[in-house]
Amino acid sequence: VSFQEGDGHGYRMHAPALNVPSGGIARRAYLPIPLLLAAMAGLWLADLRESYVALRLTLVLQFLFMTLASCVVAYLASRSFLARGSVGLLLLVCGILFWGFSGVMALVTGRGDFNVSVTVHNLSVWLAAFCHLMGVMLSSQPARGGSQRGWWLLAAYVATAGVLAVVARAAAAGWVPIFFVQGEGGTLVRQIVLGSAIVMFIASTLALRAQYRAVYSSFAHWYALGLALTAAGLFGVLISTVHSSALNWTGVLTQCLSGVYLVAAAFAAARESRAWDISLAVAPSDARLRYALAVMFVAAAVALRLLFHEVLGPRAVPVTFFPAVILAALYGGRGPGTLAALLSAVAIGLLGAGAAGAGEVADLLVVALFVASCVLIVWIAEAIQKVQSRASAAEAQVKLAAERRQALESASRAKDEFLAMLSHELRNPLAALSSAAHVLKLAESGSEAAIKARGVVERQTKHMSRLIGDLLDIGRINAGKLGLERERLDLAEVVSGVVGVWRRSARFQRHLASLAAQPVWVDADRARIEQITANLLDNALKFTPAGRSIAVTVGEEDTAAVLRVSDQGQGLAAGAEDRIFELFVQGDGARGGMGVGLALVRRLVELHGGSVGVSSEGPGHGTTFTVRLPAAARPGDASSPAGPHRAAASRRILIVEDNDDARQMLEAALALGGHEVRTARDGAGGLVLAADLLPDVVLIDIALPDMDGYELARRLRAARGGRRLGLVAVTGYGQPDDQRRAFDAGFDVHLVKPVSAQRLRQVIATLA
Amino acid sequence: MIILAEDDVDQRLALKLALELAGYAVREAASGREALALQRQRAAGILITDIFMPESDGFEVIEAFRRDFPQTRIVAVSGGGERTRSDYLAAAKLIGVDATLPKPFDVDELLDVLRSLDR
Numbered sequence: 019v020s021f022q023e024g025d026g027h028g029y030r031m032h033a034p035a036l037n038v039p040s041g042g043i044a045r046r047a048y049l050p051i052p053l054l055l056a057a058m059a060g061l062w063l064a065d066l067r068e069s070y071v072a073l074r075l076t077l078v079l080q081f082l083f084m085t086l087a088s089c090v091v092a093y094l095a096s097r098s099f100l101a102r103g104s105v106g107l108l109l110l111v112c113g114i115l116f117w118g119f120s121g122v123m124a125l126v127t128g129r130g131d132f133n134v135s136v137t138v139h140n141l142s143v144w145l146a147a148f149c150h151l152m153g154v155m156l157s158s159q160p161a162r163g164g165s166q167r168g169w170w171l172l173a174a175y176v177a178t179a180g181v182l183a184v185v186a187r188a189a190a191a192g193w194v195p196i197f198f199v200q201g202e203g204g205t206l207v208r209q210i211v212l213g214s215a216i217v218m219f220i221a222s223t224l225a226l227r228a229q230y231r232a233v234y235s236s237f238a239h240w241y242a243l244g245l246a247l248t249a250a251g252l253f254g255v256l257i258s259t260v261h262s263s264a265l266n267w268t269g270v271l272t273q274c275l276s277g278v279y280l281v282a283a284a285f286a287a288a289r290e291s292r293a294w295d296i297s298l299a300v301a302p303s304d305a306r307l308r309y310a311l312a313v314m315f316v317a318a319a320v321a322l323r324l325l326f327h328e329v330l331g332p333r334a335v336p337v338t339f340f341p342a343v344i345l346a347a348l349y350g351g352r353g354p355g356t357l358a359a360l361l362s363a364v365a366i367g368l369l370g371a372g373a374a375g376a377g378e379v380a381d382l383l384v385v386a387l388f389v390a391s392c393v394l395i396v397w398i399a400e401a402i403q404k405v406q407s408r409a410s411a412a413e414a415q416v417k418l419a420a421e422r423r424q425a426l427e428s429a430s431r432a433k434d435e436f437l438a439m440l441s442h443e444l445r446n447p448l449a450a451l452s453s454a455a456h457v458l459k460l461a462e463s464g465s466e467a468a469i470k471a472r473g474v475v476e477r478q479t480k481h482m483s484r485l486i487g488d489l490l491d492i493g494r495i496n497a498g499k500l501g502l503e504r505e506r507l508d509l510a511e512v513v514s515g516v517v518g519v520w521r522r523s524a525r526f527q528r529h530l531a532s533l534a535a536q537p538v539w540v541d542a543d544r545a546r547i548e549q550i551t552a553n554l555l556d557n558a559l560k561f562t563p564a565g566r567s568i569a570v571t572v573g574e575e576d577t578a579a580v581l582r583v584s585d586q587g588q589g590l591a592a593g594a595e596d597r598i599f600e601l602f603v604q605g606d607g608a609r610g611g612m613g614v615g616l617a618l619v620r621r622l623v624e625l626h627g628g629s630v631g632v633s634s635e636g637p638g639h640g641t642t643f644t645v646r647l648p649a650a651a652r653p654g655d656a657s658s659p660a661g662p663h664r665a666a667a668s669r670r671i672l673i674v675e676d677n678d679d680a681r682q683m684l685e686a687a688l689a690l691g692g693h694e695v696r697t698a699r700d701g702a703g704g705l706v707l708a709a710d711l712l713p714d715v716v717l718i719d720i721a722l723p724d725m726d727g728y729e730l731a732r733r734l735r736a737a738r739g740g741r742r743l744g745l746v747a748v749t750g751y752g753q754p755d756d757q758r759r760a761f762d763a764g765f766d767v768h769l770v771k772p773v774s775a776q777r778l779r780q781v782i783a784t785l786a
Numbered sequence: 787m788i789i790l791a792e793d794d795v796d797q798r799l800a801l802k803l804a805l806e807l808a809g810y811a812v813r814e815a816a817s818g819r820e821a822l823a824l825q826r827q828r829a830a831g832i833l834i835t836d837i838f839m840p841e842s843d844g845f846e847v848i849e850a851f852r853r854d855f856p857q858t859r860i861v862a863v864s865g866g867g868e869r870t871r872s873d874y875l876a877a878a879k880l881i882g883v884d885a886t887l888p889k890p891f892d893v894d895e896l897l898d899v900l901r902s903l904d905r
Contacts, residue, residue: 445889445890446794446797446889447796448889448890449797449863449889449890449891450794450796450797450799450800450801451800451890452890452891452892452893453797453800453801453803453804453893454796454800454803454804456804456807456892456893456894457800457803457804457807457893460804460807461803461807467803467806467807470799470803471800471803474796474799474800477796478796
């Protein structure tokens, strides 16, 4: 079940019902935020100065709803980090732990001293906000760490614990400025620290929402709301002047409520992935995020500077801002780097550039020097980025070249094997013909030997001409030159006809052939259906010992016309099911016969938009071939519009292809068929469009510039959950391995370029 | 007398007719195992065998004949397989086959070989 509607925040949401307990809860989950903000505003106006100190209750509440909640989220995020290696998840672990332990640490360290409690709490919360923002910003970064992810995770836990300990010690020892005076409220330092934390939480919320505008994630939805609630709770704490007043309590309880939301986010993500996995890596990256990150780096530098203003004074201000500029330039490139440099220059100017007492000229000189150094930093960072991207591009090119070479080599090997098998296949009938010719030359024309020899000549020439005919057909299909003359046919009638002819020509004389056929209509080429049937019968005869039975059935199953040919032959070894349809692959023993027949059957069936499969219960237990073709309506029966003529229905189709010509050709071919067609040039664009368009079918080129088609297919499947989506790979690689890779990645159909318009229409008709 | 081991019905039939016209008594076997069974019933002087056959392949038959019936002459024929046929025929020669013929061969060629083996 799925639904699609606005959620009051103006962005489209599309989620399977599995994600959330019910649609209503997910949609109205934002409601407590305005209500709580209104309540806080009311309490602030009422200015109730009564203090209700209840340390034990606070401790229990904060332990349950913040510490425990954060541990649950951190555990799930850690598991996901180990699996995915996303830097964003690692920072999320740090952030959620800072937040979760902020309240408990504050109470334990403060022991009733409000200032110490507030200091510890505010600093921890600031760290939490910073980590969250960084995490969200970096969530679209590629996976890192490889086998060292465990160590990275351990380092993150140790760093978090260490920083918390330092914060507690610094607050208890009075190394940081006074944060809070009971009755008067927070000092300027505290308002700056807490205020920037709130800003960062809100920024994280907005960034999460912006990133997941295209791809719905229930994790992002609930987590963003949880962070917004935290920001609201902190706002209440910020404006309260009396510790443990009603206003202050409301702020604390709001934070506890946000713990519930964060746990809900973690569990929703876990349920969605069915693997206790939090996915943060699906969002496409956005240039605006890099600029926002640059601003945040500078803001962090300002906050740090202000925090230690009393200790440092106006000394060495620029030093604080260099790391911000370096990080912004390394991460974001020239634009964000320059922005960070300019903002930092302004901040340095405002904070007092140089040593106290130096003149204005000196200040200007410091700022100018700073800007000059920044230009250098940005330039170097950009050069590094360029080298890196060039190296990775070269690496990708080498990989691609190796893949191509491998494909070529395996194609050439396949060709050699093909030629060897072909010569074998042709030599066998020639050997019989040569011996028969010898007999006919010597034997009297009416003798038994001559009659038998003529029989050999007849059968073997027929066999050879069919072999050559099949080979030519395969050649034509591969070249896209084999057209179908489709008409509305009763499959049962066509198959019965073939079986009848075979019976009359005594080809079943040594076997027990049975036929059970129910009328079922198909749009197909009569000659080709006969060819398919004959080749399957031929194969069954070849592998079934005399005296055993061959069963043919025709019927309708789930809107498909199904033809089955079962034999009691030697069966198939496990794993041979896929290979048997390849050219010249035969059952064990290399019994004479053609290895072309089954390959041709598969190609002909696919040309009709159907599929063919084989099943066997192992060697010695016989084999069943099953051909499925799209069923059509009985001719003249107009009362069933849903079933047969689906080909004519309009579908929403998305084409992801970077080659302009190929894309336009596909688009034109499909638009002519009356479909609604949209196109994207790369994987990221494809993902965004897919979320917007909700296509029935997506055609994907395997070689895309930003991610390969397999990756895109996996993401599209993941994003759509279990809902119906037809995925078609369009590729230049036609090896069986490529096909297997495509099916593993979730593709339904694997088409090798060039794709004919007709084939395309057939595929769309069977998928949609 | 000749035992003719060949899995393809028509090849076996045509070759049998040709050999009978040349005056040989021919017994047919569709597999190596059948050929060995016929030989155990009544030993033949010559075995003509395909190298690729179902069940036991040509090499196994050749080995069994060499071991149990060393006086029987062996002619191996092959239409080639996944590798080149000369490989297989060369291998057959190595394990003690008296003559080898690549498919398709002229029956006269085979008759020449058989005559030379009789001598």
